[in-house]
Amino acid sequence: MANAMLHQSVGNLQLLSNSGTRYKVGNKYVRLLPKGFKLEVEFSKRGTYRSRERKFNVIQASASQTSVVDPVLVPSNNGTHESQKKSNEAALILIRHGESLWNEKNLFTGCVDVPLTKKGVEEAIEAGKRICNIPVDMIYTSSLIRAQMTAMLAMTQHRRKKVPIIIHNESEQARAWSQIYSEDTINQSIPVMAAWQLNERMYGELQGLNKQETADRFGIEKVHEWRRSYDIPPPDGESLEMCAQRAVAYFKNNIEPQLLSGKNVLIAAHGNSLRSIIMYLDKLTSQEVISLELSTGIPMLYIFKEGKFIRRGSPVAPTEAGVYAYTRRLAQYRQKLDEMLH
Ligand SMILES: O=C(O)[C@@H](CO)OP(=O)(O)O
Structure with a gap:
């Protein structure tokens, strides 16, 4: 399972999951993006963001294992509790x-x-x-x-x-x-x-x-x-x-x-x-x-x-x-x- 932390000041990011991905946007708690789902995040100039998860075609994902725009991958043992501690x-x-x-x-x-x-x-x-x-x-x-x-x-x-x-x-x-x-x-x-x-x-x-x-x-x-x-x-x-x-x-x-x-x-x-x-x-x-x-x-x-x-x-x-x-x-x-x- 992959881990991803998405961050950006303004613009859109997309995360495709072909094997299940834990993700964190800003300071939000860690969520699981299930296999075959796509996460779309829209960051506004005011520092806020909107995110939504949608189903997508898995074949598309397998071409690029975990296609994360600007990813910062965190160690895989890094769950919610650990990141709060950190x-x-x-x-x-x-x-x-x-x-x-x-x-x-x-x-x-x-x-x-x-x-x-x-x-x-x-x-x-x-x-x-x-x-x-x-x-x-x-x-x-x-x-x-x-x-x-x-x-x-x-x-x-x-x-x-x-x-x-x-x-x-x-x-x-x-x-x-x-x-x-x-x-x-x-x-x-x-x-x-x-x-x-x-x-x-x-x-x-x-x-x-x-x-x-x-x-x-x-x-x-x-x-x-x-x-x-x-x-x-x-x-x-x-x-x-x-x-x-x-x-x-x-x-x-x-x-x-x-x-x-x-x-x-x-x-x-x-x-x-x-x-x-x-x-x-x-x-x-x-x-x-x-x-x-x-x-x-x-x-x-x-x-x-x-x-x-x-x-x-x-x-x-x-x-x-x-x-x-x-x-x-x-x-x-x-x-x-x-x-x-x-
Ligand atoms: O020439 C510059 O770009 C700067 C830094 O070297 O000079 P100053 O010492 O005036 O800040």
Whole structure:
């Protein structure tokens, strides 16, 4: 029997069952979709959804074993009780991408899609070592290669050795052509969702300019205002406030429901998209966020518990133990990994 958790902010999802499938939509209790039934779910912009189960032709289903759009398969022993227990706590890891070729050259980058330098690759691997004992069930990255490289390189270090797989939902064909037909293989993979909403703040006419030369030309104060103020956009670009509108909305609509259902999430994104998300998580004011700076490749850990985000430890300590105060659940996960790998 397969298990599926359906989630999406807006649009329609369909689940076909050819062998009986337990499913969960949002925070709803787990239901069984009997063999030969089809579930249709319609998600509205307001965050609500309507679902209905209908009979369908089983031959159609056998062509694609369990055809789930955007599936997040949960372990098969994960019944209602277990998922309720799980929803008590979830880990959230945030990583700013490693150094990019334009960070190295001190150029405004924004939404220009620039890869990592060798140092950036090493930073991502180092970040991976720091989080190798923390559970990761879902990964969110921006649509930019520097964030995606960082997530993938970091995951090469993870002790659980699940395979991160980019989910292609951009068209029906992309969805159909990237289906996986083994439940075991799905259980050994981590869905990676790439979203433009997590992209770096769009830097407008500063993109590609040298930061030092721009400060020499327009003055340090003006450039600092463009770079760090909350609501003043750079010429033709996005202010942090504008960036927050899309990044935080995406976080609330897509990532928070995952955390609520007990999924442990890693987000690999950018200096300013993450600053805006941290502003939301830490309830920073528009004054306080001005002085928030994120280093490249340093993972930050939050615990989501009872609807609250709790920051664990300092992200800049030199050792993992110093960085992350483990919760009991994280310590248990680590112990399980130790047992499994020795
Ligand atoms: O150039 C950029 O896209 C960003 C991040 O590197 O710059 P800033 O330091 O101004 O946020």
